Amino acid sequence: METPSTRTLRLLSLLQAGGTWPAATLAQRLGVGERTVRRDAHRLRELGYDVHARPGPGAGYRLRPGVRIPPLLFTEDEVSAIVAGLAVLESWIPNDQAVAAALIKLDQVLPRKLRQRAAATALTTQVLQRPTAVIDWAVVGVLADAVATGSRVGFHYTDRHARESVRTVEPFRHVLQRERWYLVAFDIDRDDWRLFCLDRMQDLRTLPGTFRPHAFPAASLEQWLTSDFGNEQRS
Numbered sequence: 099m100e101t102p103s104t105r106t107l108r109l110l111s112l113l114q115a116g117g118t119w120p121a122a123t124l125a126q127r128l129g130v131g132e133r134t135v136r137r138d139a140h141r142l143r144e145l146g147y148d149v150h151a152r153p154g155p156g157a158g159y160r161l162r163p164g165v166r167i168p169p170l171l172f173t174e175d176e177v178s179a180i181v182a183g184l185a186v187l188e189s190w191i192p193n194d195q196a197v198a199a200a201l202i203k204l205d206q207v208l209p210r211k212l213r214q215r216a217a218a219t220a221l222t223t224q225v226l227q228r229p230t231a232v233i234d235w236a237v238v239g240v241l242a243d244a245v246a247t248g249s250r251v252g253f254h255y256t257d258r259h260a261r262e263s264v265r266t267v268e269p270f271r272h273v274l275q276r277e278r279w280y281l282v283a284f285d286i287d288r289d290d291w292r293l294f295c296l297d298r299m300q301d302l303r304t305l306p307g308t309f310r311p312h313a314f315p316a317a318s319l320e321q322w323l324t325s326d327f328g329n330e331q332r333s
Contacts, residue, residue, distance in 0.1 A: 105130065106138045111246045113142075113149065113161040121157040127248075129314065132157070172208070174215045180204065181219040189225035196235045232297045233279045240302050241269045241281060248308040250286070254300040265294070268311055271319055272296065282319065284312045291315060291322075 105128055112119060112127060121132045128135065139149050139159055148162040172180070181204070187197045201220070205213055244251050252266045267283035270291075274280075279296040291314075316322035 102138070102141070105134075106141050108246075109135070109138045110142055110147065110161075111242070113159060115247050116161075118152065118158040118160040121159065124159065127311070135159070172212060174212060177208065177212050177216050178219045181216050182223050185220065185223045186225050191233065194233075194235075234296065237296055237299065237302055238272060240304060241272055244269050244304050245271075248311065250305045250307070250309055251283075251302060252305050253302040255294060256298045256300075258295075266305065267292070267294075268309055270311075270314060273319065273323070275323060282322075293323075 108128060109124065112124060121135050124135045125132045128138075136151075139151060142149050150160050150162050152158040152160075181201070184197055184201050184204075187194065188201075191197060205216060208216060240251065243249075250266055250268055252264065254262065255265050256262050266286045267281075268286070270282045270284065272279060272281050281294040281296055281299070283292060283294065284290070285292045291312075314322070316325065
């Protein structure tokens with residue numbers, strides 16, 4: 099289930115794309131009501147982001163140009179959560195340079211007291227290794243940007259039966275399930291929702307133009323993934 103913090107970060111990502119976003123559009127992109135969008139926008143303001151709201155029936159939100167990013171401020175518990183989360187990724191993907199670099203850079207920017215907490219958490223946290231969940235963070239970045247800007251992506255794909263094809267999709271989410279990373283997306287040519295293994299995608303590229311996203315066919319991503327329908331759409 100998506101947490102308020104994760105949803106707030108997704109709202110920030112959309113606003114950072116620029117322009118004024120109607121509240122109804124943000125609500126549709128985030129899969130929530132407009133009241134929740136208002137709460138999340140308020141949460142961003144409390145964190146120091148200058149989110150401007152246009153009141154009235156055509157309510158809209160935008161991030162003011164030249165906004166200064168707030169300083170990196172964490173509580174000790176938040177630092178422990180970040181380090182433990184990176185430890186999980188490091189265990190699952192032991193040779194991933196991005197995870198190791200993130201831990202080093204975090205140590206460089208934290209004040210002494212928080213750096214001590216981070217080091218203590220890293221020292222005492224051990225995650226039993228699971229089968230490697232291979233992921234290319236560049237692919238994750240392209241998909242994330244495409245979702246934020248309302249773009250489609252194209253790629254070459256090899257399915258589980260070794261059949262090759264060229265796909266054009268509207269990306270929705272990428273998820274970790276059964277030790278593999280998947281993309282949940284609407285397949286344009288097949289006019290249906292599909293699951294794609296990220297490690298079977300090649301030559302991923304963002305396509306020009308924007309689209310009106312198709313409504314997700316379930317109340318939640320978890321519900322769709324565990325349904326017979328979701329399992330049948332695994333490519």
